[in-house]
Amino acid sequence: MEEKIISLMREIASESGAELNANIVRDTVLLESGLDSLGFAILIARLEEELGYDPFTMMEEPVYPQTFGELVDIYQRFAA
Numbered sequence: 001m002e003e004k005i006i007s008l009m010r011e012i013a014s015e016s017g018a019e020l021n022a023n024i025v026r027d028t029v030l031l032e033s034g035l036d037s038l039g040f041a042i043l044i045a046r047l048e049e050e051l052g053y054d055p056f057t058m059m060e061e062p063v064y065p066q067t068f069g070e071l072v073d074i075y076q077r078f079a080a
Helices: 002-016 037-051 068-077
Strands: none
Touching: 002 037, 002 068
């Protein structure tokens, strides 16, 4: 899951001309990754297309992940 998300982040950064942080690890703060809010919206939409689910709509109380690790954990928690 981590590699899939990082791969999509790289793709989106390349398409938008953003410079993605070269060393994204679980503790990387998402707002410091190089993607802006539009980039994250695109990331979430593409993950839904590829994975077939949107964990944020499945949560009782949606939360916004602060770190890359939190984002990965959310997707893993709601995987089929």
